[in-house]
Amino acid sequence: MIKIKTPSYMTRMMLSYVLLALVASALGIGSVYTIQRSITSSQAKIANRALMTRRATHLHDPLEERRRIERLFADSKDKEHIDGWNVADKEFSEALAALGRIDHRKSMQQDLKRVEVANNKVRRNWLRLIESFENRNDFSVKVQDINDEEDLEAEIFSMIETERTLVKTTEESALTEVNRTLERSFLVSGIVLVFAIGMALYMSSTLKKPLRQLFDAAKRISKGELGHKIDLDRPDEIGDLTTAFDEMSTELNFRQEKLDKNVADLQSAKDLLETYSHDLEFKNKELESFIYSVSHDLKAPLIAIQGFLTMFANEFDEKLSHKAHFYLSRVRANSEQMHALIRQLLELSRIGENSDTLQSINMQTLVDETLDDLSLQLESKRAKVRLVGDWPEIIGYPLSVKQALRNLVDNAIHYKSNSRRLEIEIGVEETSSFWHLYVRDNGMGVDPVYHKNIFDLFERAGISQTMNEQGTGMGLAIVRKIAENHGGTVGVKSKLDNGSTFFFEISKDIAKKEEARLEV
Amino acid sequence: MDGQLEVLLVEDNTDHVFLTKATLESLRERFPVTIHVVTDGQEAIDYVEKSPPYGNINTPDFILLDIKLPKRDGFEVLEFFKSDARFKTIPIVMLTSSDDEKDIARSYELGSNSYISKPTGTDELASKLESLGIYWFTTNALPTKSTL
Missing domain, CATH: 3.90.20 (Hemagglutinin Ectodomain; Chain B)
Structure with missing residues (x-):
C-alpha cells in the first residue's frame, strides 16, 4: 500500500525552484527599476540645472544694456536714457526672480541673494547718480563704481559656475548610483547563484544516496538475493x-x-x-x-x-x-x-527377453522365414500370398517381429472365409517415424464393435471357442505387446465378411528409446 | 546286449521317462538301444565322466537331454559336454517340453545335434534319430544291421 506523504520531494523541488525564480526575477526587476529611477531623476536634475544655466546667462543682456545706457548717460547727460535703464533693470530683476522661482534650494537662494545684494549696490549707485544730477546738476559722480559692477558680474558668474558644477556632480552621482545598483545586482545575483547551486547540490545529494541503494539492491536481487x-x-x-x-x-x-x-x-x-x-x-x-x-x-x-x-x-x-x-x-x-x-x-x-537382442533385421529374410514356418498350413489352405513393398533393413527384436508376423498370418489362416480362396498380402510402408507392417486378408473379417478390444488378452471378437479350437485369445495381445516393445502401436481395419488388415508399427527410434529406457 | 546303442536319457519326470522309453521301445526294430536313465544334470555329467557311482559303464552313443532339470539344467549339461574335447563328439538330442524358439536357438548355439519338442510321436523321434544316424553309425562303425 503506497501513501503519498507531504511535503513531497517533487513539491519541495518545485517550490524551491519557483522561489529561486521569484527572487531572481524580483532582483532583476528591482535593479532595472532602481537604475531607471536614478537615471530619470538625474535626467530631471540635469535638465533643471541646464535650464538654470541658460536662464542665468539671460542675466547678462539686461546687465550689459544697463551699463551701455549708463555710459551713454554719462556722455550725453540726456535724461532720456533713464527710462531705458529702468526697462533694462526691470528685465534683470525679472530674470533674477524667474531663477528664484525655478530653484528653491537654499544654496541657490543664497546665491540669488548675493546677486541681489550686489545688484542693489549697483542700483543704489545709479540712483545716487541720477539724484545728484537732478538736484544739483552735479556730474562729479560720472559713472558707476566699477568695482560694484564687477562684484555683481562675479556673483552671477559664480552662480553659473555653481550651477555648472552642480550639473556635473549630478551627472556623476547618477552614474555612481547606476554603478552601485549594478554592483548590488551582481552581488545579489551571485548570492542567488550560490544559493541555487547549494540547493541543487542538496537535492542531488538527497537523490544520490537512495538511488545508489536502489541500484545496489536491484543488483543483489538480480544475483538471486x-x-x-x-x-x-x-x-x-x-x-x-x-x-x-x-x-x-x-x-x-x-x-x-x-x-x-x-x-x-x-x-x-x-x-x-x-x-x-x-x-x-x-x-x-x-x-x-x-x-x-x-x-x-x-x-x-x-x-x-x-x-x-x-x-x-x-x-x-x-x-x-x-x-x-x-x-x-x-x-x-x-x-x-x-x-x-x-x-x-x-x-x-x-516377449522382450534378454535372448532377443535389438539388432538390424533384414525384413525380406525374416518374412521369408516366417512364411517357411507356416508353409504347411498355407499349403493346406491353398493360400495365395503376395508381398508388397521394398523390404528394408530395420532395427528391432528379430524373434519378436517374426512372432508378431507369424501370429497375424496365423490369424489370417484361421479366420479365412469359407466362400473364398484365402489371399494374404504382407507389406511394409515407411512413415516419418515408423515402419508400418501389415497383413491383409480376404477372410471373414471383424465386426467393428470388436475393434477396440480385439487386441486385449483372451478377447475373441465374437468367435466362440467351438468355432475355432486353435484360437487362444492371446495371439493379438502378443502382437500388441511386441509393437509396444518397439515403441509402436497396433490396429485393425475390417468389416464383417470383408477381409481384415492388421498392422503393427516399429519405431525408427527404437534404438534410442531403448538406450534411454536402460539408462533410467 | 552286443551291437546295441547305449542311450543316456536325462529326465526327471518319471512319466516322461516311461513315455520316452516306450517310444524308443517301439522303434527297437530300427534302433536297437540300451537306455540308461539319470534324473538330474549333475548325474548326467557324473555318468559320462564315469565318476562314482558310475565307475563301470560304457560311454553313451547318444544323449537325450531335457532342459528343465534339477541341480544343473540341460543347457549347462549341453555346454559342459560340447566344450569338453573328450565328450563333444557324443551326439546330443534335446528332448524337451519347450517349443520356445529361444530355447531351440540356444540349444543349437551351444552345439546340440538335434532338438525334439515333447510330446514326440514315434515317427518324429525316428526321423530325428535317422538324420543323426549317418553321423554316429559311420563314426562308430556299427553293425551292418543298423544301416537302413
Missing part, C-alpha cells in the same frame, strides 16, 4: 519508491519460495512416480516370470497326458467302442487346446 530490502524511511516519492521496491522484493521472495516448494513437491511426486513405476515394472517382470514357470510346469503333466493318450489309442484302438473313440478324441482336442494356450502364455511372458 531475493527479499533484500532497502528499509529507507522517507516521507516523499523516493520513500514511496524504496517502499514499493521493498514490497516487490518481498513479494518476489515469497513467490520464489512458493515456486521452490512447488518444484520440490513436483520432484518428490516425480520420485514417487518413478518408484511406483519401478515397482510396477518389477512386479510386471515378476508376474511374467510367474506365468512362465506356471506355464512351463503345466506343460509337463500335459505332455504326459498326451503321451499316454497316444499310447492308449495305439494299444487299445481295436478294442475301443465308437463312443470311447469319440471321448478319446475330445480328450485329445482339449489337451491340444490346452497345449496351445500354454504355449502362447509362454510366448507372451517371454
Whole structure:
C-alpha cells in the first residue's frame, strides 16, 4: 500500500525552484527599476540645472544694456536714457526672480541673494547718480563704481559656475548610483547563484544516496538475493519508491519460495512416480516370470497326458467302442487346446527377453522365414500370398517381429472365409517415424464393435471357442505387446465378411528409446 | 546286449521317462538301444565322466537331454559336454517340453545335434534319430544291421 506523504520531494523541488525564480526575477526587476529611477531623476536634475544655466546667462543682456545706457548717460547727460535703464533693470530683476522661482534650494537662494545684494549696490549707485544730477546738476559722480559692477558680474558668474558644477556632480552621482545598483545586482545575483547551486547540490545529494541503494539492491536481487530490502524511511516519492521496491522484493521472495516448494513437491511426486513405476515394472517382470514357470510346469503333466493318450489309442484302438473313440478324441482336442494356450502364455511372458537382442533385421529374410514356418498350413489352405513393398533393413527384436508376423498370418489362416480362396498380402510402408507392417486378408473379417478390444488378452471378437479350437485369445495381445516393445502401436481395419488388415508399427527410434529406457 | 546303442536319457519326470522309453521301445526294430536313465544334470555329467557311482559303464552313443532339470539344467549339461574335447563328439538330442524358439536357438548355439519338442510321436523321434544316424553309425562303425 503506497501513501503519498507531504511535503513531497517533487513539491519541495518545485517550490524551491519557483522561489529561486521569484527572487531572481524580483532582483532583476528591482535593479532595472532602481537604475531607471536614478537615471530619470538625474535626467530631471540635469535638465533643471541646464535650464538654470541658460536662464542665468539671460542675466547678462539686461546687465550689459544697463551699463551701455549708463555710459551713454554719462556722455550725453540726456535724461532720456533713464527710462531705458529702468526697462533694462526691470528685465534683470525679472530674470533674477524667474531663477528664484525655478530653484528653491537654499544654496541657490543664497546665491540669488548675493546677486541681489550686489545688484542693489549697483542700483543704489545709479540712483545716487541720477539724484545728484537732478538736484544739483552735479556730474562729479560720472559713472558707476566699477568695482560694484564687477562684484555683481562675479556673483552671477559664480552662480553659473555653481550651477555648472552642480550639473556635473549630478551627472556623476547618477552614474555612481547606476554603478552601485549594478554592483548590488551582481552581488545579489551571485548570492542567488550560490544559493541555487547549494540547493541543487542538496537535492542531488538527497537523490544520490537512495538511488545508489536502489541500484545496489536491484543488483543483489538480480544475483538471486531475493527479499533484500532497502528499509529507507522517507516521507516523499523516493520513500514511496524504496517502499514499493521493498514490497516487490518481498513479494518476489515469497513467490520464489512458493515456486521452490512447488518444484520440490513436483520432484518428490516425480520420485514417487518413478518408484511406483519401478515397482510396477518389477512386479510386471515378476508376474511374467510367474506365468512362465506356471506355464512351463503345466506343460509337463500335459505332455504326459498326451503321451499316454497316444499310447492308449495305439494299444487299445481295436478294442475301443465308437463312443470311447469319440471321448478319446475330445480328450485329445482339449489337451491340444490346452497345449496351445500354454504355449502362447509362454510366448507372451517371454516377449522382450534378454535372448532377443535389438539388432538390424533384414525384413525380406525374416518374412521369408516366417512364411517357411507356416508353409504347411498355407499349403493346406491353398493360400495365395503376395508381398508388397521394398523390404528394408530395420532395427528391432528379430524373434519378436517374426512372432508378431507369424501370429497375424496365423490369424489370417484361421479366420479365412469359407466362400473364398484365402489371399494374404504382407507389406511394409515407411512413415516419418515408423515402419508400418501389415497383413491383409480376404477372410471373414471383424465386426467393428470388436475393434477396440480385439487386441486385449483372451478377447475373441465374437468367435466362440467351438468355432475355432486353435484360437487362444492371446495371439493379438502378443502382437500388441511386441509393437509396444518397439515403441509402436497396433490396429485393425475390417468389416464383417470383408477381409481384415492388421498392422503393427516399429519405431525408427527404437534404438534410442531403448538406450534411454536402460539408462533410467 | 552286443551291437546295441547305449542311450543316456536325462529326465526327471518319471512319466516322461516311461513315455520316452516306450517310444524308443517301439522303434527297437530300427534302433536297437540300451537306455540308461539319470534324473538330474549333475548325474548326467557324473555318468559320462564315469565318476562314482558310475565307475563301470560304457560311454553313451547318444544323449537325450531335457532342459528343465534339477541341480544343473540341460543347457549347462549341453555346454559342459560340447566344450569338453573328450565328450563333444557324443551326439546330443534335446528332448524337451519347450517349443520356445529361444530355447531351440540356444540349444543349437551351444552345439546340440538335434532338438525334439515333447510330446514326440514315434515317427518324429525316428526321423530325428535317422538324420543323426549317418553321423554316429559311420563314426562308430556299427553293425551292418543298423544301416537302413
